[in-house]
Amino acid sequence: MKSRYVLLVFLLVGAAAIAQSTIHEALQVDATDAPRNILHAVVTIPVSTGPATLVYPKWIPGNHRPTGPINNVMDLHIRGNGQEINWQRDLEDMYAVHLQVPAGINAVEVSFDTVTYNGTRSLASGKVLDLLWNQVVFYPQGFSSDNVLVTASLRLPEGWKFGTALDLADVTRSSQYTAFQEVSLTRLVDSPLIAGAIYRQIQLSAPGETPVHVIDMVGESDAAIQITDKDVASYKQLVAEAGKLFGARHYGKYHFLYTLSDQTNHHGLEHHESSDNGSGEETFSDEAAHNLEADLLPHEFTHSWNGKYRRPKGLATANYQEPMHGDLLWVYEGLTDYLGDILAARVGLRSPEQFRENAAYTAAMLDHRAGRSWRPLQDTATSVQMVFGGQSEWANWRRSADYYPEGFLLWLEIDTMIRNQTREQKSLNDFCRSFFGGESGPPKIVPYTFDDVVAALNQVAPYDWAAHLRERLDSKSPHAPLGGMEKGGWKLVYSSEKNTTMQAAEKTGDSLDLSFSLGMIVAKDGTLRDVIHGSPAYAAGLGPGMKLLGVNGRKWSKETIRAALRAAVNNRQPLALMAENADYYNVYQVDYHGGEQYPHLVRDEKQPDVLGQIIQPMAAR
Secondary structure (H helix, E strand, O other), rough: OOOOOOOOOOEEEHHHHHHHOEEEEEOOOOOHHHHHOEEEEEEEEEEEEEEEEOOOOOOEEEEEOOOOOHHEEEEEEEOOOOEOOOEEEEOOOOOOOEEEEOOOOOEEEEEEEEEEOOOOEEEEOEEEEEEOOHHHHOOOOOOHHHEHHHHHHHEOOOOEEEEEOOOOOOOOOOOOEEEEEEEEEEHHHOEEEEEEEEEEEOOOOOOOOOOOEEEEEOOOHHHHOOOOHHHHHHHHHHHHHHHHHHOOOOOOOEEEEEEOOOEOEEEEOOOOOEEEEEEEEOOOOOOHHHHOOHHHHHHHHHHHOOOOOEEHHHHHHOOOOOOOOOOOOHHHHHHHHHHHHHHHHOOOOOOOOHHHHHHHHHHHHHEEEEEEOOHHHHHHHHOOOHHOOOOOHHHHHHHOOOOOOHHHHHHHHHHHHHHHOOOOOHHHHHHHHHHHOOOOOOOOOEHHHHHHHHHHHHOOOOOOOOHHHHHHHHHOOOOOOHHHHOOOOEEEEEEEOOOHHHHHHHHHOOEEEEEEOOEEEOOOOOOEEEEOOOOOHHHHHOOOOEEEEOOOOOOOOOHHHHHHHHHHHHOOOOOEEEEEEEEEEEEHHHOOOOOOOEEEEOOOOOOOOHHHHOOOOOOOO
């Protein structure tokens, strides 16, 4: 992993029959209030007399953790024959509600509202809506999501259009509502919908070609969804490259859902037949934003094979209440992170230079990760429900979802090792084709284990992959595994020349990253977002949450601190950084004289340029 609302329906049956039963429900969602972040839902549910328990999805696929936003569900009512039926929340499981269905009632009406604001950004605005069905669903406790069949219909604000992988029903039930074909709850949750007043669809497949691939775009303005011919050609090439890489497609059609908005959440979430993507309004018009988001669609598209079709056994749960186990996320997300970056370069969304600058930043960031000395990579995956989306303060010392970026380094090393051992006869491309390929067909899940990954690697190039992987996953070395860089013919170096990935992030964001010099990240207002444990800034007594006010007696600014760094190279005086710490002010003496430092890759002419070979296209252009 370089958000969505409405509601659902559920039939209530006796607990003894739940596991074997299939139930049919009708869901009606009114999204005309989406511009003010409210969605209304009404569900009619056949019921049986007696006790029943409904549950709200807790463990969300793609999030790998219990992120179901049940606190956004409001005004929940359950009625039968016009009579209000009381419900009670479970004393321990906040995602479950209990009710008693009175005699004589053979159907209940479930209604509730949900809000789309998550405290920082919304999933809707006056122009767009990103609808995730799991955020509006209750279903009978104990049911497999495959056995809950749902017929959904949706009403949008007047004039809005939508994109989704769901198929329309043959019969229109209402002029105000769009009806979709009945699907399982599994497929419904796996098929998000985006909508907006400004909509565009781009065909990526040639006429008559199957499966069909399209980009559905909604934006805050007409300018936001203007995409260049070059980018369209790159996304068409992405479809071809992925087909060549994996050798099969596990979907009947594919929709890249893309929301371009500065008002809503920026995200990427994978699904079998679509991906739900969001980025800023200037993604296609601003070079810096384009560079940073270049791997978004390649990453999420790769997940159709790695994560949806082939899925770690611990993440292939029967419903949304069963806890997920994230110990193999270094494959699910880590390998996808590697392939997303590779594909972005292969199809021209990033230039080779941009690819290398991004790789250099990834390597340097992880090589300066203070938390490596106590938390191994494996634990960042195992503890995903704690570390993902954690606080920025002390993030470097704490470690976060490092299975993403360090997965890039881990799988790059494996790729170079396979190429070296087989004398360029095989590569990680062969592993991807054998492990994630198989036969084309409709969506399905084929779970895997650690041993399955090892066995598949051994089929490509015999080696003690189990020992190699465990060494990388369980290591507490203070340095990142840079073997792939070195075997790939490149060296990580630092200079005062700005790294283009970091420069793009600084331009589009609101912070200054001095991780590789002073060892700190400074927000636009001077707040220290993080300080690297053991860095010059840390040694001077600075810490996250403090606010930088001055540099060598002058008011703090990006220009001021950069000028001070340059001046300190030629003198022995420490930098005097004045900072506010709660109600106190202090001047911290930072004894550092190395100037600005930014990471880059330089060629090692003693080695072949394997990295350059890896990003060469596989499919004909």
